[in-house]
Amino acid sequence: MxxxxxxxxxxxxxxxxxxxxxxxxxxxxxxxxxxxxWAPDKPVDELKARWAPPPSQFITVNGMSVHVRDEGKQDDPVPIILIHGTSASLHTWEAWVAELKGQHRVISMDIPAFGLTGPRADADYRSPTYARFILDLLDTMKVERCIIAGNSLGGEVAWQVAVAAPQRVERLILVDAGGYAFKSSSIPLGFRIARMPQVAWIAEHILPRRMMENSVKNVYGNPDKVTPALVDRYTAMTLREGNRHALSQRFQQTSSGAHAASIKNIHVPTLIIWGGQDRLIPPEYASKFNQDIAGSKLVIFDKLGHVPHEEDPAATVAVVKEFLK
Missing domain, CATH: 1.20.5 (Single alpha-helices involved in coiled-coils or other helix-helix interfaces)
Known part of the structure; x- marks a missing residue:
């Protein structure tokens, strides 16, 4: 037919x-x-045995169970407070703590949305809310005055604490800190995916190890320094129940540079540490902090990336110890 x-x-x-x-x-x-x-969330209790051995403890701050380490000289009247960045945890400071705790009391914590602390009930991840969280943590731990240090998001939180409560901050240490409306030359793949609401569900349920490894290598000046153990740690903290969803929420709430005008109101002795190979927040923003904070000291490590305290703790903490003298 x-x-x-x-x-x-x-x-x-x-x-x-x-x-x-x-x-x-x-x-x-x-x-x-x-x-x-496929990589489903893991309950925090499942992660504690491996990632929260002593001296880790969990204290209640505004109803949240917060992962904290309080180490060193407990009679130190002005402890050092260490605040990590996005998708990191208190473990990022372990080498610094080992060097500093002989002379100081050193407090590190997992801030909300990250590490073993996990999400906030109200899902508020704006930087002023983080600053208020740190002040509430200090109140809970009865710390009246401190030296405060932070990396990336933690750096932005640290200087906002110094602006909001200058009477409580003796010195400020900024490590590749956020705060200005910065332009990245390279963004870790995990961050790029978390910023895409259209793939949020998939991103919250899968976690290819290669993607995590590439994301960590992206923030190192020398990617060869990224070990399997380091990738294991970042993976475990990402899988903590609720963290991936909270990360997506935080990126939706981020308003880069919204509070930058107040940086000029910082009047405490300030040390600025930066990795010369930082592609997430390039070194030009270190110079902006140095210009806007009167009397600040800037040290750039030419070969390091966005997390210089983790990539080369010995060299970076030596500068901190000199500053603290």
Missing amino acids: QNTSSPGKRFLRRFFLFIAGLSLTILCLLGIALAIF
Whole structure:
């Protein structure tokens, strides 16, 4: 029998069959990827044994169970407070703490949305809320006055504490700190995905190890320094129940540079440490801090990246110890 259908109809039929086949292929590939990289959240109690041995403790701050380490000289009237950055944890400061605790009391913590502390009930991850959290933590631990240090987001929180409560801050240490409306030359893949609401559900349920490894290497000046153990730690902290969803919420609430005008109101002795190979917050912003904070001291480590305290703790903490003299 002769085929009477027009060429146009035959083309449309083939086209729709092609699209249907392509969609099925994509769905199959997506299903395979989910099966391979499926990584559900882990309850915090499951992670504590490995990641919260002594001297870790959990204290209640405004209803949150906060992972804290309080080390060194307990009679030190002005302890050092260490605040980590986005997707990090108090573990990032371990080498600094080891060097500082012989002469000082040193307090580190997992801030909300990260580490073993996990999400806030109210899902408020704006930087002023973090600053208020640190002040509440100090109140809970009965710390009247401190030396406060922070990296990246933690640096932004640290200087906001110095602005909000200058009478409580004796010295300020900023390590590749946030605060200005910065322009990155490279952003870790994990951060880029967390900023995309359209893939948020997938990002909250899969975690390819290679993606985590590449994200950590992205913030190091020398990627060869990133060890499997380091990737294990960042992976475990990311898998803490609720952290991935909270990270996505935090990025949606971020308003880069919204409070930068108040940086000029900082009048405490300030040390600025920066990695010369920082591609997330490039070194030009170190110079802006140095210009805006009167009397501040700037030290740039040419070969280090966004987390210089973690990448080369010996060199960076030596500068801190000199500053604290």
